[in-house]
Amino acid sequence: MNILESFKSLWIDTGVAGFLATGGWGNLIMIVVGLILIWLAIKKGFEPLLLIPIGFGGILANIPGAGIAHEGGFLYIIYNMGIASGLFPLLIFLGVGAMTDFGPLIANPKTALLGGAAQLGIFATLIGALLLSKYVPAIGFDLKDAASIGIIGGADGPTAIFLASRLSPDLLGSIAVAAYSYMALVPIIQPPIMRALTTPAERMIEMKQLRHVSKTEKIIFPILVLILCILLLPSATPLIGMLMFGNLLKESGVVDRLSNTAQNELINIVTILLGLAVGSKLAAEKFLTIETIGIVLLGLAAFCVGTAGGVLLAKLMNKLSKDQINPLIGSAGVSAVPMAARVSNKIGLESNPNNFLLMHAMGPNVAGVIGSAVAAGVLLALCR
Amino acid sequence: MNILESFKSLWIDTGVAGFLATGGWGNLIMIVVGLILIWLAIKKGFEPLLLIPIGFGGILANIPGAGIAHEGGFLYIIYNMGIASGLFPLLIFLGVGAMTDFGPLIANPKTALLGGAAQLGIFATLIGALLLSKYVPAIGFDLKDAASIGIIGGADGPTAIFLASRLSPDLLGSIAVAAYSYMALVPIIQPPIMRALTTPAERMIEMKQLRHVSKTEKIIFPILVLILCILLLPSATPLIGMLMFGNLLKESGVVDRLSNTAQNELINIVTILLGLAVGSKLAAEKFLTIETIGIVLLGLAAFCVGTAGGVLLAKLMNKLSKDQINPLIGSAGVSAVPMAARVSNKIGLESNPNNFLLMHAMGPNVAGVIGSAVAAGVLLALCR
Amino acid sequence: MNILESFKSLWIDTGVAGFLATGGWGNLIMIVVGLILIWLAIKKGFEPLLLIPIGFGGILANIPGAGIAHEGGFLYIIYNMGIASGLFPLLIFLGVGAMTDFGPLIANPKTALLGGAAQLGIFATLIGALLLSKYVPAIGFDLKDAASIGIIGGADGPTAIFLASRLSPDLLGSIAVAAYSYMALVPIIQPPIMRALTTPAERMIEMKQLRHVSKTEKIIFPILVLILCILLLPSATPLIGMLMFGNLLKESGVVDRLSNTAQNELINIVTILLGLAVGSKLAAEKFLTIETIGIVLLGLAAFCVGTAGGVLLAKLMNKLSKDQINPLIGSAGVSAVPMAARVSNKIGLESNPNNFLLMHAMGPNVAGVIGSAVAAGVLLALCR
Amino acid sequence: MTEGIILDGLVLMVVGMSVVFAFLALMIGTMNLCAAFFIRFAHLFPDAPVKTAQPASKADDCTAIAVAIAAIKARIG
Amino acid sequence: MTEGIILDGLVLMVVGMSVVFAFLALMIGTMNLCAAFFIRFAHLFPDAPVKTAQPASKADDCTAIAVAIAAIKARIG
Amino acid sequence: MTEGIILDGLVLMVVGMSVVFAFLALMIGTMNLCAAFFIRFAHLFPDAPVKTAQPASKADDCTAIAVAIAAIKARIG
């Protein structure tokens, strides 16, 4: 060992040298991408709880020579421990279940259908992905990739991560980033579509007050949904099961210490690790491709189609059902809880200042979470 | 892929089809069992912190085709991570230690013997299990199984799970369920036995006020117990060690942030995962057997014998010792902290409205935890 | 199985028999060492958050026959899960980052150099270790061992544990114990050196009020340091990266729930497990050697040299720079946050009762953390 | 073959949306049954929060220390 | 052989209960020694909660920021 | 050879300390640039805590229940 040699070997290991080496520019760009995600999260409030860890993980994963995301690196270990195993998204669903109040859905069950219509975005996007890979030579998505891209339309982070980690882990990074970014953009994406598809008269519809829901009904609901899922679609039971387990912890009222931990410390710890691990999938060679552009465009389409699907079914239901339904609550079916429901409320207030749709929109909103988990179950069952 | 085929393959995967397939009825029954456990936990207050997760885990583990408890399934992963490794029960013991105040035991050491006598239930039940498997053809418990069943008499969840996971993991599910259910039933099981074995005069005995215990004594106690355990029974040191480590964190007074985390977030997180993992051992083929009925009956016997053992030794000690001992505190020796101590207090108040035995019963109560850990150590050392 | 045999086999397994067996005395001594560490932590306030778990882990690891620290034992499992993988020290750095306020450093950047000078202790000690192993026959440190011993001079727990676990895991126990013990002894080790190297006049120097640091600067700082580390020294990015990730969570102000969890529950859970796992490396055969005495002496030297380095550079800078620098803040460069900064403040108050150096000393203090992480990166890069 | 895969996509869409709607429709049905039942027999389900054994029996605790200990196993076991 | 296993059970009972009682008896003995010692020398152990270095040295903290930072390494290292 | 290793130590010291100082010097440099920039354009960076979308939009929440739900996915999912 001598001084010059040592400096030289350190120089070879530096990021500067790494970025100048072949392929290094890719890492450099990915680090910039990570910084942009962090900036969007902090300055624009884009889902900061996820995009800050994802962005930071993306930066760490692209440090030349550090190998943080390669075998033996700590992000590689966290990824295998929590995402390859499926544990992290399921634990987040546990916490989400413990935070969710299904009351508005129980009070007005039929609005659940809107949470179904909005899943149209998933399958339309799936077909879109297949068409893209047929007509764009640079893009080659197989059925699994297409399914993983489609799930962006579910507008539900854990579901998207769970499905993508099973069907096409290589796309996980870009899919998760697209999903969370568009969730943050819901207040910008949805309103024009909602206005275009509804008449001023429809937007002014006031809905009748939701009935009171008893504690017992709230306790029975998660069990009921789980049983249905067991009977019809076992492939969706990990997701639906953990969501309903969390909700049962909350509604049972006898295990508050578990419910509180599930919706606070546990979900926070898992979010930090999940975000870093998702970011570790932002490898330059996977991300800096035409395919990523395809994913970004398809993801946007997914949100738009989902929104339209929800609104159109709401219009139809309004025609058919005896008590009126304001079509604006249809868009909340895409999930993106509670942002989408807030958007419905906001647009509703524009055309009728004392028409509060929030509670009515929460029904389709939470139904959308169930709907996308069911869609994920179908895709898991048929694309494996 | 075509529509009919797809529907058919989905149909084949449904729970309905699964339950109708050979052996499917077993899963169906186990799901009902899980629902009953959840109902007992919520409506009857049976140890909800454990029985809700265990019941839910049992349901998830018995979903046909989902394979949640089989290799690759998330409950399988959690089980291996936390129970096969022994970590979860030990971390719960850490939290329990951080919650336990050994003051009443330190103030009146000789009551520790009652926590020993109550362990008679463990060994009597062990023999009972062997006799059953000798005379009932359908039952075939070997020595390890018998030991694991006996430990139900320890009336201590983590100890039972730790031992059973080491000696006979297949019985873990039913053993844990029996242990926690009977712990919840302590207020119903113990009183008749206590009344039958004591005279009205004995039940009225008032005990003299416990002396003050200094902070230093409380700090030295866990270290002292650990040293004893090291000298006499290393096989019990994982359990006793973690219990006393937790207690030292609490009593030292200088690491409150660790002590608080151990007795709150950490134990809550581990409880959720432990419960689900224990439930994953409620596999139909293991649970729906005559042996389970045997375990249930033996578990009840274990609690009864343990209670009797404690009360009888208390009567004897009352005869021999100079300052009086109310035999009702003997039953608290089974552990089941703090339920058993409360029962002693309650029965005491019945026959003497201003005779508060709670603090006196806490001594044998916490000694019972140590006693059953020691018994587990002996069984681990000799049944391996 | 018969009674005598059983008692005999239990006797053979007892700790008493184990201590009397060949090599047993070593375990006995290590258990006493563990007890001493616990006593120092509780009675003398020596870094109790780390030394209680480490001491307790050391005791558990040395129980004859229990094999708690050998393959299959739970401390073995925790060690591999968290320290062999590098996760635990990195998660602690995450929490430390979320607790650290770099404001004082940002307000007076040049004081960062003092955090560099203090790292002299690391490299001087490294050479000392090599000299020792050359001239003391009983001591045989190779370059990796020497580097791991040197890092004690970093006065930074997670960095020391991270480096030692990579370069020489066998010395991890003694290195961690030495590092934390001397950190606790900073108020005794540093003052004489500081007084010896400074004139009364210098000690009375008052420094000008630090400027206000804006929120935006605090958000940019962690990103800026990470980028520098990426460009210059990727081998240090796991440590620096997690430290700065934690700090970004804190300063961003938009993810308080993650920041709070990182600096409370998460760091507490990891501290408990990390301490036990580090203690599991206090194996008699590794610890009871002349080498350990060497490590203890070298560790002390490391702290002294580091302190001197910081103070001397501070004197020099005071001569050169336009606005005065009180040399007492130089000693804070060894990190040992915030103890070392408090010592600077205390000594300053002795010679000038209204001269509060604390804030001025926090700059070099936190820079010392960065400095030792950088030094660790160099050692990782060149000693592998 | 690429034809085939597009068809697969269409199949997935038809099957997937049908399953989603079937699931939600059944969910709505059972929820309505439930609701009907609960509205009919509301009086049987007083809305008081469900109690566990331990808070109940907490009544007979009489010292601060007891409360502290009450946290133990009854909570965790 | 099944005879044998029942005997094994009896052996376990005798050995197990003896160890349990031996353990607890020794525990009681040492606890009584402790107690005797502490009651004898109670005055040497004032019951004031044990102090760590840092709360002590917190005295010389003078700004809110310092307190915040004080949380760091002194706590964790 | 042992000579060699001692030399290695010296090399490490020279290289190590240089890198440490180089790193910190560059850090100081960039920090000073930053500072200069921020002091120059301080008015552009009001020190108000950065806001996220959701607390902002919380404005249009009108029922307690909404606040409860607001915790969900906007936070995590």
Ligand code: NA
């Ligand atoms: Na959805």
Ligand code: NA
């Ligand atoms: Na017991």
Ligand code: NA
């Ligand atoms: Na340092």
